[in-house]
Amino acid sequence: MFAYRTVSVKPKLPAAIARLQELANNFWYAWHKQGRQLFKRINEELWEEVGHNPVKFLLHVRESDLQRAAEDEDYLRYYQQVLDDYDAYHNARLWFDRKYPEYRGEVVAYFSAEFGLHESHPIYSGGLGLLAGDHLKSASDLGLPLVGVGLLYKHGYFNQIINREGRQEASYPYHNFFERPMQQMLTPEGKEALVYVDLPGRRVFARLWRCWVGRVSLLLLDCDITLNSPEDRKITAQLYGGDVEMRICQEIMLGIGGVRALRALGIEPAAWHINEGHAAFLTLERLREMVEAGMKLAEAKELVRSNTLFTTHTPVPAGHDLFTAELIDKYFYPFYESMGIEREDLLELGWDESRRMFNMTLLAMRMATFCNGVSKLHGQVSRQMFSYLYPGIPVEEIPIGHITNGIHTLTWLAQELKDLYTIYLGEDWENHITDPGIWRNIEDIPDTLLWAVHQSLKEKMLHFARNNIKQQRLRNQEAAQAVKEVEQYLRPDVFTVGFARRFATYKRANLLFQDLERLSRLVNHPQYPVQFIFAGKAHPADVAGQELIKLIYDVSRQEPFRGKIVLLENYDMLMARHLVQGVDVWLNTPRRPLEASGTSGQKAAANGVINLSVLDGWWPEGYTGDNGFVVGEVKDYVSEELQDRDDCFSLYAVLEEQILPLYYYHDGGIPKKWVKLMKRSLITISPFFNTDRMVMEYTRNYYVPCMRRWQYFNSPGSRAVQELCAYKEHISRNWSQVQVKVEEVFVCQQELIAEGEQQGYSPGEQCLVERGMHLGEELKILAGVTLGNILPEQVMVEIVYGLVAEGGLKELQAVPMQQQEFRDGRYLYMGKLLLPQGTYGFTVRVRPHYKDFVHRFDLPLVVWSERF
Numbered sequence: 001m002f003a004y005r006t007v008s009v010k011p012k013l014p015a016a017i018a019r020l021q022e023l024a025n026n027f028w029y030a031w032h033k034q035g036r037q038l039f040k041r042i043n044e045e046l047w048e049e050v051g052h053n054p055v056k057f058l059l060h061v062r063e064s065d066l067q068r069a070a071e072d073e074d075y076l077r078y079y080q081q082v083l084d085d086y087d088a089y090h091n092a093r094l095w096f097d098r099k100y101p102e103y104r105g106e107v108v109a110y111f112s113a114e115f116g117l118h119e120s121h122p123i124y125s126g127g128l129g130l131l132a133g134d135h136l137k138s139a140s141d142l143g144l145p146l147v148g149v150g151l152l153y154k155h156g157y158f159n160q161i162i163n164r165e166g167r168q169e170a171s172y173p174y175h176n177f178f179e180r181p182m183q184q185m186l187t188p189e190g191k192e193a194l195v196y197v198d199l200p201g202r203r204v205f206a207r208l209w210r211c212w213v214g215r216v217s218l219l220l221l222d223c224d225i226t227l228n229s230p231e232d233r234k235i236t237a238q239l240y241g242g243d244v245e246m247r248i249c250q251e252i253m254l255g256i257g258g259v260r261a262l263r264a265l266g267i268e269p270a271a272w273h274i275n276e277g278h279a280a281f282l283t284l285e286r287l288r289e290m291v292e293a294g295m296k297l298a299e300a301k302e303l304v305r306s307n308t309l310f311t312t313h314t315p316v317p318a319g320h321d322l323f324t325a326e327l328i329d330k331y332f333y334p335f336y337e338s339m340g341i342e343r344e345d346l347l348e349l350g351w352d353e354s355r356r357m358f359n360m361t362l363l364a365m366r367m368a369t370f371c372n373g374v375s376k377l378h379g380q381v382s383r384q385m386f387s388y389l390y391p392g393i394p395v396e397e398i399p400i401g402h403i404t405n406g407i408h409t410l411t412w413l414a415q416e417l418k419d420l421y422t423i424y425l426g427e428d429w430e431n432h433i434t435d436p437g438i439w440r441n442i443e444d445i446p447d448t449l450l451w452a453v454h455q456s457l458k459e460k461m462l463h464f465a466r467n468n469i470k471q472q473r474l475r476n477q478e479a480a481q482a483v484k485e486v487e488q489y490l491r492p493d494v495f496t497v498g499f500a501r502r503f504a505t506y507k508r509a510n511l512l513f514q515d516l517e518r519l520s521r522l523v524n525h526p527q528y529p530v531q532f533i534f535a536g537k538a539h540p541a542d543v544a545g546q547e548l549i550k551l552i553y554d555v556s557r558q559e560p561f562r563g564k565i566v567l568l569e570n571y572d573m574l575m576a577r578h579l580v581q582g583v584d585v586w587l588n589t590p591r592r593p594l595e596a597s598g599t600s601g602q603k604a605a606a607n608g609v610i611n612l613s614v615l616d617g618w619w620p621e622g623y624t625g626d627n628g629f630v631v632g633e634v635k636d637y638v639s640e641e642l643q644d645r646d647d648c649f650s651l652y653a654v655l656e657e658q659i660l661p662l663y664y665y666h667d668g669g670i671p672k673k674w675v676k677l678m679k680r681s682l683i684t685i686s687p688f689f690n691t692d693r694m695v696m697e698y699t700r701n702y703y704v705p706c707m708r709r710w711q712y713f714n715s716p717g718s719r720a721v722q723e724l725c726a727y728k729e730h731i732s733r734n735w736s737q738v739q740v741k742v743e744e745v746f747v748c749q750q751e752l753i754a755e756g757e758q759q760g761y762s763p764g765e766q767c768l769v770e771r772g773m774h775l776g777e778e779l780k781i782l783a784g785v786t787l788g789n790i791l792p793e794q795v796m797v798e799i800v801y802g803l804v805a806e807g808g809l810k811e812l813q814a815v816p817m818q819q820q821e822f823r824d825g826r827y828l829y830m831g832k833l834l835l836p837q838g839t840y841g842f843t844v845r846v847r848p849h850y851k852d853f854v855h856r857f858d859l860p861l862v863v864w865s866e867r868f
């Protein structure tokens, strides 16, 4: 292929509507329907044709169409209104500035392998990408100074076609980046801005693109340039495509290239967020930078850690990237030297001893001060899962927190409902999405009105669904009859269940199909019929996932299910919006506890759609007992077959016994009880399960602490990092000398407590073992501690106690002990405990303690008392 330059020739925008170009270039339109409407109104057909992409629209629209709009009073008024909104949005003073003025000008870098902003920009595959996109949007809404970093995939994920046999086929459409809402970054001299990474035997370059997402920007790296070999140009061809070697190249480009892209633009983030392990190599590049600038490796590690946050998104093993040591050698050989790091030391950073592989999740965890899961349950599961990295440390004290995922409400909310909320929740409700008080006004919406809006959204969705099936059949060249009959599919007066997600097997799309006879009775019930809409992509390498698609397709073509169970193709953000806005119930059946959070149910809830879900991911936090329904039990199963059988049975039972009678109970022409349920769901779920709340939590719990640490460690003349390193090294080297033993335990009788305060031992004390205690009595514990070369001020000696429960103690509490005297090479410590009623276990432990620690176990070492 010969070289060429690219130039776009587009129609001239009339002056009266010239700012359409600016609107087209900001994903603000992804959460402002009026923004999209501005284009659609000019030429609806073209708008559909260009896949709702406004930049492409402006390239292809006829000049005469633009001219007509520019002369249309109505249009111009609308145009002005939208621009006023757009400008007001950009000029508002926002939450972050008000709350944290001292961190003005600092930047948070947010790295993710995928971002889902809008269907016109397909660089996402599923939940992770949608979450990242929603994160950027809320960051913009809140005024958080964040910059996203990702890869620009030439073919996106893939487009899904379901063929005549019900098999998924992947197509990889060509995307012209010059027709996307983004700009190529140039150097000050007007040349392409480029970054490079060194891969074995060659240098690979990427050009940079910037997308505006409201106020924040997203930087994307693109390897598809002629400077690279044809092979290397494919590094950014496809999201999650290719083999393991392709994966490591992508992750090097994302992590290392991503840091260099920020540098090329002169950005020095004060906080770094690794959104899932794919981007963890960024920590190595930051290490290299610091070592190259003359810092010692150990100190550089502390400094990188100080302002890094890692969010883990899945307990499913396939979600954690593993590379062999040979592969790391191959790709990091040049790095070892320039980083001044020994091969073993680098491998150790990501080493997973149980699998004997380099694990990106472990690299991220070890190089981040802060680490979190994405729901309360997932936090627990993650602490359990990584407890082997914290030997001797109680699972509940492992420093992995959680921030429950949310959704960007305005992106997923139907315009019709948004208008309704504006009337009943108040003009300004959009700026108070996290305020439960605002949402309580949902009660004021007349039931008939809420129901009417829901029904109209449902009809719109059903129309969309029928059209999708019709297009499938036309493309698959089915008989005219098969195409025609689709018009009779899916009735608006029938209770409708939606199930759309990635077809990963743990999500169990097949759960419903374990008993076809019962299913047939359900969908063909004379009074209480049900219809089901399925959609979702399976990863092209996931054979089992594709079998699920085939299974559902086959069932949908069988006589008792025709037109009542349907399978839509090519699930994307557009389809997701239709489905979460238009079904009656959103079904979610993951194999507990493998769904880290899930977010589609939250999108549904914001639209008054009821959740029917396994108590997994976010649902245990969202479910209140009266705002939706539960499938299955909270229970550990010995086999997946048993779990599936029980959950399937439960699913049918809940539908038949609880849901359908409620839905079909009509009073005054509408399902009164159902509408009540819709309102409960809206009021209880919407204020919390949104990304405004989520991004505020990230800011408060992690970004600001990262920024604070970064400033602290980097303040001029500070030796804090060096001292922290020296401390850790000293403690690690000498820790084996530490011993502790509880020597004596007393009960201090109530009447003598006051008196005994001053003295060490008081006459009223007796041995606990003989006598139990009464409420209000104090427990006094004496322990002897050997520290060797470690000083008492370098450790914390504490009593640890908790309720006696199955498998150990729970709800652990720690109470510091006081150092008393040094005798026979041991320090004596004394501590007191006033316990509430109950059966408690207690003991004493020693752990490292340092002023700059963020968690109790920044250095994961602990010694517990010997038997006593």
Ligand SMILES: *Cc1c(COP(=O)(O)O)cnc(C)c1O
Residues within 6 Å of the ligand: 125, 126, 127, 128, 130, 500, 501, 502, 571, 572, 573, 576, 577, 597, 598, 599, 600, 601, 603
């Ligand atoms: C929201 C969304 C997802 C994620 O949904 P889950 O509940 O996590 O399965 C996936 N794909 C699309 C297109 C979405 O809109």
